[in-house]
Every structure is written in structure tokens, then in C-alpha cells.
Amino acid sequence: xxxxxxxxxxxxxxxxxxxxxxxxxxxxxxxxxxxxxxxxxxxxxxxxxxxxxxxxxxxxxxxxxxxxxxxxxxxxxxxxxxxxxxxxxxxxxxxxxxxxxxxxxxxxxxxxxx
Amino acid sequence: xxxxxxxxxxxxxxxxxxxxxxxxxxxxxxxxxxxxxxxxxxxxxxxxxxxxxxxxxxxxxxxxxxxxxxxxxxxxxxxxxxxxxxxxxxxxxxxxxxxxxxxxxxxxxxx
Numbered sequence: 001x002x003x004x005x006x007x008x009x010x011x012x013x014x015x016x017x018x019x020x021x022x023x024x025x026x027x028x029x030x031x032x033x034x035x036x037x038x039x040x041x042x043x044x045x046x047x048x049x050x051x052x053x054x055x056x057x058x059x060x061x062x063x064x065x066x067x068x069x070x071x072x073x074x075x076x077x078x079x080x081x082x083x084x085x086x087x088x089x090x091x092x093x094x095x096x097x098x099x100x101x102x103x104x105x106x107x108x109x110x111x112x113x114x
Numbered sequence: 115x116x117x118x119x120x121x122x123x124x125x126x127x128x129x130x131x132x133x134x135x136x137x138x139x140x141x142x143x144x145x146x147x148x149x150x151x152x153x154x155x156x157x158x159x160x161x162x163x164x165x166x167x168x169x170x171x172x173x174x175x176x177x178x179x180x181x182x183x184x185x186x187x188x189x190x191x192x193x194x195x196x197x198x199x200x201x202x203x204x205x206x207x208x209x210x211x212x213x214x215x216x217x218x219x220x221x222x223x224x225x
Binding site for chain 2 (some may be wrong): 092
């Protein structure tokens with residue numbers, strides 16, 4: 001079945017540092033890929049998406065590129081802020097029998113210190 | 115547009131009881147999905163409904179059920195609650211079937 005593996009945290013950075021959170025996936029067919037963010041006590045917010053190979057999703061300074069050859073979708077940000085502290089989830093939306101179902105990684109807790 | 119709303123936000127139940135959670139999707143969205151989030155298992159898919167039809171179901175026991183109404187609002191029911199059912203239950207809605215927008219969740223505690 002489909003699966004997502006992302007680097008486990010916690011990740012602690014200083015403000016303005018560079019962020020990378022690795023994500024790789026296993027899926028049949030051509031999944032769509034997502035990054036979601038969860039702030040304490042809240043639901044998930046869609047951060048960015050990519051629906052086909054070589055697509056780059058971007059939002060609020062975050063970027064991720066859909067790499068089919070390496071089955072990866074790593075999240076990057078050039079300069080993190082304290083307000084970026086949250087849990088980040090990589091997810092895929094399957095095709096075929098996995099339609100309409102998001103499969104999530106375990107989540108990565110990011111803490112940004114001033 | 116208003117976002118996805120879930121009621122109640124917090125719930126405490128006793129083992130053996132049953133519970134019903136409600137989700138109102140974003141206006142115009144016809145797909146509603148449910149997920150369970152626990153510290154141990156992470157985020158797991160429960161089921162997805164579109165126009166009152168269940169299109170996909172996750173690997174949960176039959177105690178977990180759901181339905182969708184003609185106005186796209188959805189409910190999920192858990193019968194014979196177990197301690198392990200304590201979790202954050204998240205509802206998501208979609209118009210395209212690709213981008214899913216989540217509500218704030220219902221925190222269920224089973225004692």
C-alpha cells in the first residue's frame with residue numbers, strides 16, 4: 001500500500017536558519033503530494049501541493065519539488081521565523097484504489113528559537 | 115467562505131458508550147473525509163463520502179461508521195467505545211477531490 005516516510009524530529013533551529021524536512025513516498029500510479037502544517041490545538045492547514053512530477057509547490061516562503069525519480073518531496077524554507085514553529089506533515093493522495101484517501105507521514109515537530 | 119466546522123470540540127465518554135461527531139464542510143464542497151489522529155498511530159484515514167455515498171474506507175473496525183446528508187454535512191459514529199478510541203478526530207472537505215481542507219477537530223477522551 002501507499003506509505004510516506006519523513007524525517008522525525010524534533011528539529012530545532014534559530015531564526016533565519018535554513019530549513020529542510022525530508023519526505024519520501026511509496027505509491028502506485030501517480031499520486032499528488034502535499035505538505036500540511038498543524039499548530040498547537042488546531043487542525044491541519046494545507047501548506048502546499050504538487051500534482052505531477054517536477055511540479056514545485058510553494059507558499060509563504062516554503063517550497064517542495066515533486067521528484068518522481070527519487071520518490072521525494074522535501075520541504076525547504078530559506079529563512080525560518082519563530083511563527084513557523086509547528087508540526088509539519090508530508091502526505092500523498094493516492095490513485096486507483098487509494099483514491100480520495102490521504103496517507104500521512106508521522107510528522108516533524110519544528111521549533112524556531114529567536 | 116466559512117471553513118470546516120466540527121462539533122463538539124471536546125467530548126468525554128465512558129467505555130462502552132457510543133458517540134456521534136458532526137462535520138459541516140465548506141459551502142459548495144461535496145466530499146467529506148474523516149481521519150483519526152493519535153500520538154501512537156499518527157493520522158489514519160477513516161472514510162470518505164461524496165454525495166451521500168461512501169467511496170473509500172480505511173482499516174477500522176465496524177464500530178466506526180459514518181454517513182453524509184444531502185446538504186453534504188457528515189456525521190461519524192463510534193459504538194461501544196474503547197480506551198484506545200481516545201483521539202483527535204479530524205474532518206476534511208474538498209470540492210476537487212485533491213485539496214482537502216481540515217476542520218479544528220473533535221477531541222474525544224474515553225475513560
